Amino acid sequence: MESDFSYLRDHYPQEVTSDQVRQMLHISKRKCAWMLQNGFIRCQDNGKKTRRYTIYLEDVIAFAEDRERHPEKYVLPAIFSSGRGTPSQSPYPPEPPADLRPWLAYKWRHLADALTQREVSTLLGYSMDAVRRWLNRGWLQSFKASGKDYIPKCYLLDFAVDYGYHIAKKSDKHKKLLDAFFRQKD
Numbered sequence: 001m002e003s004d005f006s007y008l009r010d011h012y013p014q015e016v017t018s019d020q021v022r023q024m025l026h027i028s029k030r031k032c033a034w035m036l037q038n039g040f041i042r043c044q045d046n047g048k049k050t051r052r053y054t055i056y057l058e059d060v061i062a063f064a065e066d067r068e069r070h071p072e073k074y075v076l077p078a079i080f081s082s083g084r085g086t087p088s089q090s091p092y093p094p095e096p097p098a099d100l101r102p103w104l105a106y107k108w109r110h111l112a113d114a115l116t117q118r119e120v121s122t123l124l125g126y127s128m129d130a131v132r133r134w135l136n137r138g139w140l141q142s143f144k145a146s147g148k149d150y151i152p153k154c155y156l157l158d159f160a161v162d163y164g165y166h167i168a169k170k171s172d173k174h175k176k177l178l179d180a181f182f183r184q185k186d
Contacts, residue, residue, distance in 0.1 A: 005061045016055050024060055040074065092178055096165040101157055103181055108157070114143075114150040124164070125173025139163040 012020055021041065022032040035041050036053050041063045044054040067074045108123075115123070117131045120140075134140035140163075141155040167174070 005064045008057060008061055012057050014057050016057050016060060017051070018053050018055065021055055021060055025064060090168075092165075092182065096161045097185070100165070100181060101161045103184075104157055104160055107177075108153060111153055114152050115156065117149055117151070120151050120156060123173070124177075125171030134159065134163070
């Protein structure tokens with residue numbers, strides 16, 4: 001499934017900063033600087049300390065589309081790993097199985113139809129900050145009632161089989177949940 005990055009044209013100017021590039025690509029400042037310095041993302045380097053790069057939005061979109069089509073071209077050096085040797089491979093398939101959502105719906109059948117941020121945090125084993133970040137970025141949907149954010153269970157299920165499944169450093173609770181799913185499939 002190929003993403004459409006054209007929506008970025010509506011949200012960013014034609015000339016973008018390295019910080020905006022970092023936000024668009026969801027990468028660290030260090031990784032962004034390395035990619036710009038090594039020509040992964042086309043830009044003009046003026047050598048200054050601040051506002052060093054002139055980067056055009058079209059070049060960022062072209063990079064993002066090419067990276068999605070050919071990820072093998074963009075393998076980064078080990079300096080961007082955790083520092084504990086080579087990055088480990090995920091024990092889970094790259095895409096969530098089709099029967100994961102129904103399994104989670106059955107597993108979570110006892111939960112309320114709408115959960116608070118704290119309940120989602122406890123259920124999946126991530127911090128409240130992580131849950132807030134997912135909400136702020138639109139990866140997890142919610143509604144407000146009485147001044148609180150509530151996450152409908154159906155949206156939590158959508159999140160769990162989309163963005164949540166692809167979290168690189170999963171919490172122990174999240175791993176146990178996925179391990180239980182894959183164990184019962186065997």
